Amino acid sequence: MTSLWRRAPSAPSTDEKHESARGVSLRRFVPAIMLSQLGVNMAVITQLQLLLALRLTTMVGEGPAATSAFGVVTGFGALCALVSSPIAGRISDRTRARLGRRRTWMLTGSLVLALVMVAMTVATTVWQVVLLWCLAQAAGNFQYAANNAIVADQVPxxxxxxxxxxxxxxxxxxxxxxxxLANAAPASGPAQWLIVAAAALTATLAAVLLFRDPPDTSPKPPLDLRALAGAFWFDPRRHPAFGWAWLVRFLIMCAYSASSYNTFFLMQHLGIPSARVGSVLVWAGLAGVLSIAGASVVAGYLSDAVGRQRPFVMLAGLLAAISLGLMATAGSLATVFVAVVLGGIGTGTFLAVDLALCVRLLPDAENAGKDMAIISVASALPQSLVPFAAPALLGVGGFPLLFLTLAVLALLGAAAVLRVPETGREKPGL
Incomplete structure (x- = not known):
């Protein structure tokens, strides 16, 4: 059996990888990376936005008990995300499997996620949900790390x-x-988890079949405890621009992670019945995804055309703050939908530019998996830390205080991007 971390003679250079990504290969690459990203977000974020809230409400009842349990679950998940993401990136960089160093972990992460979602259907206590969610965070981070790194590997x-x-x-x-898909199944039943798990795994399987990810046979240092420990660190003094890019993503993703509390907001603040909340989320999600679709495609190509990234990130942070301000004062579904559309435009703008910005500032292109996994922590932590801190904010000032606090973080993220060098202005050591 082929060792995952054996030494071998040679591998294509970074320039050769980028050159091979052009033409026909890139036409295969784009649908593949979209399917893999679709699958992992379907599995992870659907749980955060809907399934975990419904499951915990079934266990402990509606009201503060459910929101507190949600905070405990996602808080422990945050710790797991902090540990697993850099390790996932380092392991991906050193993998020597025949399936390829990125495809191996896309598939492994998706399989484990699907199994976790199956196990969630029989969980009966909050601590069982905590353990399963920690495993889901780890599995998702392996797939996220591989997705991000393969963009750095193969896209010019x-x-x-x-x-x-x-x-x-x-x-x-x-x-x-x-x-x-979850809303099409019986409310709060196991079918909701199973149908999402099956769809997410199917998307990833299709992506793995489309990707071209030849095994990396270049010589690498051995993967030992010291190498794994190094996965958690980069030197911000040597690479300050990369550090600022991490902070920008963290702050703005904190703002956009407010969506993980939409289920509770609709039920507790606007009085939407739990049996109806799934359909409301679907319609709000459709409004959001249409906004994201237009903004992400337009902003991505405009950024390439004008050769600038900072203005798009600043606009995204500003739109996030406005959207959250509207949510803080929302007294009707109409206001919520306006906020969702504005937030969607901001989200699409940010997602279109931020990945390219982070890849541009990588400290070491040959260890893209490790460095992009560090960046992934900036995405993963807000999804868990915000719900972890939310009960305290909700206890003091309710949902308005929660949303306004996150709006301030969005504005700070928009300001922090001014410390990131614009395209073509990078200096050695940044």
Whole structure:
């Protein structure tokens, strides 16, 4: 059996990989990366936005007990995300499997996610849900790390904006498709989990078949505990621009992670019955995904055309703050839908540009998996940390305080991008 981490003689250079990604290969690559991103977001975010809330409400009842349980579950998931994401990237960089160093972990992560969702259907206590959600976070981070790294591996720099826009579209479409599928099944039943798990796994399987990811046979240092420990760190003094890019993503993703509380907001603040909340989320999701679709594609290609990224990130942060301000004052579904559309435009704009920005500032292109996994932590942590902190904010000022706090973080993220060098202005060591 082929060792995952054996040494071998040679591998294509980064330039050769980018050159091979042009033409026919890129035409295969784009639908493949979109399917993989669609699958992992369908599995992970659908749980955050709908399934976990419904499951915990069934266990402990509606009201503060459910929101507190949700915070405990996602808080432990945040710790798991913090640990697993850098390790996933480092392992992906060193993998020598015949399936390829990225495809191997896309498939493995998706399989484990599907099994976790099956196990969720028989969980009976909050702590069982905690353990399963931690496993789901780890599995999802292996797939996220592989998705991000393969973009750095194979997409030429002048095409990254357009590809990032399409990846952003798939990122947004995953949860709405997942919520739609879950809503088609009996409410709060096991079928909701099973249908989403099956769809997410199918999307990833199709992606793995489309990708061309030849085994990396270049010599690498051994993968030991020291190498794994190094996966958690980059030197911000040597690579300050990469550090600022991490902070920008973290702050703005904190704002957009407010959607993980939409189920509770609709039920507890607007009084939407639990039996109806799934359909409301589907319609709101459709409005959001249409906004994201237009914004992500347009912003991605405009960014490539004008050769600038910072203005798009600033616009995304501003739109996030406006959207959250509307949510803080929302007294009707009409206001919620306006907020969702504005937030969708901001999300699409951000997702279209941010991935290309982060890839451009990678400290080491040959260890893209490790460095992009560090960036992935900035995406994963808000999805869990915001619900973890939310009960305290809700206890003091309700949903208005929660949304306004996140709006401030969005504005800080928009300001922080000014510390990131614009395209073509990178200096050695940044």
């Amino acid at each position: 720099p002048d095409r990254r904006g357009g590809v990032s826009g399409l990846v952003g579209l798939a990122t947004a479409a995953g949860p709405i498709l997942g919520v739609g």
